[in-house]
Amino acid sequence: MARDYDQLQRSAKDHLWMHFTRHSTYDTADVPVIVRGEGPYIWDAQGKRYLDALAGLFVSQVGHGRTELAQAAAKQAQELAFMPLWSYAHPSAIELAERVAGYAPGGLNRVFFTTGGGEAVETAWKLAKNYFKLTGKPTKHKVISRAIAYHGTPQGALSITGLPPMKAPFEPLVPSTFRVPNTNFYRAPDQFQGGTDEDLERFGRWAADRIAEAIEFEGPETVAAVFLEPVQNSGGCFPPPPGYFQRVREICDEYDVLLVSDEVICAFGRLGHMFAAERYDYEPDMITCAKGLTSGYSPLGAMIAQDRLMEPFLKGHESFLHGYTFGGHPVSTAVAMANLDIFENEQLNQHVLDNQDAFRATLEKLTDLPIVGDVRGDGYFYGIELVKDKATKETFDDAESEKLLRGFLSKALYDEGIYCRADDRGDPVVQLAPPLICDQEHFDEIEHALRVVLDKAYSLL
Numbered sequence: 001m002a003r004d005y006d007q008l009q010r011s012a013k014d015h016l017w018m019h020f021t022r023h024s025t026y027d028t029a030d031v032p033v034i035v036r037g038e039g040p041y042i043w044d045a046q047g048k049r050y051l052d053a054l055a056g057l058f059v060s061q062v063g064h065g066r067t068e069l070a071q072a073a074a075k076q077a078q079e080l081a082f083m084p085l086w087s088y089a090h091p092s093a094i095e096l097a098e099r100v101a102g103y104a105p106g107g108l109n110r111v112f113f114t115t116g117g118g119e120a121v122e123t124a125w126k127l128a129k130n131y132f133k134l135t136g137k138p139t140k141h142k143v144i145s146r147a148i149a150y151h152g153t154p155q156g157a158l159s160i161t162g163l164p165p166m167k168a169p170f171e172p173l174v175p176s177t178f179r180v181p182n183t184n185f186y187r188a189p190d191q192f193q194g195g196t197d198e199d200l201e202r203f204g205r206w207a208a209d210r211i212a213e214a215i216e217f218e219g220p221e222t223v224a225a226v227f228l229e230p231v232q233n234s235g236g237c238f239p240p241p242p243g244y245f246q247r248v249r250e251i252c253d254e255y256d257v258l259l260v261s262d263e264v265i266c267a268f269g270r271l272g273h274m275f276a277a278e279r280y281d282y283e284p285d286m287i288t289c290a291k292g293l294t295s296g297y298s299p300l301g302a303m304i305a306q307d308r309l310m311e312p313f314l315k316g317h318e319s320f321l322h323g324y325t326f327g328g329h330p331v332s333t334a335v336a337m338a339n340l341d342i343f344e345n346e347q348l349n350q351h352v353l354d355n356q357d358a359f360r361a362t363l364e365k366l367t368d369l370p371i372v373g374d375v376r377g378d379g380y381f382y383g384i385e386l387v388k389d390k391a392t393k394e395t396f397d398d399a400e401s402e403k404l405l406r407g408f409l410s411k412a413l414y415d416e417g418i419y420c421r422a423d424d425r426g427d428p429v430v431q432l433a434p435p436l437i438c439d440q441e442h443f444d445e446i447e448h449a450l451r452v453v454l455d456k457a458y459s460l461l
């Protein structure tokens with residue numbers, strides 16, 4: 001047994017290229033190897049249990065170890081393991097498209113399957129460009145997105161991403177994308193720091209108007225789409241201020257710019273609804289989604305479009321020259337159907353709505369710690385921003401951030417039995433997004449572990 005573990009470690013270090021990973025960390029430490037999951041818990045190769053407080057990577061909505069999803073995959077693989085969606089179809093893709101269209105708001109009835117979120121974002125941008133070329137506005141091609149927002153790693157999606165250090169190694173990327181401010185109210189300009197609900201609404205209006213300004217700056221005849229997450233993950237969970245999306249919708253209508261709701265994280269129950277646009281009461285032109293669609297039992301993503309965006313492709317010789325071999329893979333679409341059955345049977349969205357206030361209240365207990373500057377989010381999706389000085393909101397410099405997050409926090413949380421992420425793509429935050437089956441018992445477990453670790457972190461400083 002011990003030799004097996006050592007061998008696994010050696011092979012991991014010799015052969016496995018992990019994603020977004022600083023491999024030198026493992027020169028002197030073991031690679032964490034997770035071997036099993038059950039409900040909201042995962043176990044490592046040495047038998048230690050962890051609460052999966054990030055649902056893997058915002059993915060495992062129904063939790064781990066669901067035999068009905070494994071069975072759905074096996075049954076489909078036996079019946080028809082593969083058929084592409086290139087001019088052919090298979091029943092579970094057809095049924096899933098209909099079901100997803102049924103959940104999506106208003107006229108969002110056309111579902112284009114991908115294998116993941118980045119491909120869904122890529123697909124949305126290509127559709128926006130192609131749609132305008134076919135409808136007499138061929139110069140509309142640019143994209144507006146928000147500072148610090150992450151939209152994926154393909155070169156188009158990465159171009160839309162608002163994280164310069166993540167893009168720099170791969171420049172030049174696809175040209176024609178532009179950033180506007182996000183909805184980080186904690187660090188909003190001074191004029192909105194009065195602490196009232198009205199300040200929040202005024203801030204939302206101001207942030208939305210920056211999109212109109214960017215469209216004007218670039219020329220409305222050149223702008224095709226705006227990509228926004230309902231709650232922005234990167235930077236640590238920025239929910240939209242009241243009225244924000246309503247104002248964005250107005251702006252997009254005024255300039256004939258497509259509103260893309262990037263719900264790769266926010267869809268499928270993360271905020272207590274199948275789609276977050278429903279929670280915040282707006283109707284986008286496209287939705288991009290992935291992750292929770294299958295709860296990770298098989299890879300799948302989708303771009304969902306308004307009927308009118310497909311219309312030009314329904315005539316004559318026209319077709320959308322875009323696709324992926326594994327987009328809408330039969331095993332994945334069958335698993336998605338079974339996953340959505342679990343959502344319905346166990347009323348998971350209602351469970352999130354019933355427990356979201358308790359989750360917030362439990363995490364807010366941490367605000368008594370001197371290092372916790374802000375606790376923000378919605379549903380089962382939270383970010384805890386860490387600060388050096390609560391009164392002034394002073395953040396950590398690069399060296400402190402490095403010492404705190406990479407040197408201490410990530411490992412300390414893991415040692416304490418919590419799998420989650422400490423992230424410094426914006427200001428330093430701890431990200432939390434537990435499986436949707438979690439309740440008070442698990443919230444308490446998260447709070448307790450964070451309290452122990454954040455206390456130690458502060459004394460280290």
Ligand code: PLP
Pocket residue numbers: 116117118119121150151152153229233262263264265290291301
């Ligand atoms: N868009 C958003 C908002 C995301 O959070 C992510 C991934 O976390 C992506 C796109 C990219 O998805 P994927 O990693 O499945 O390509």
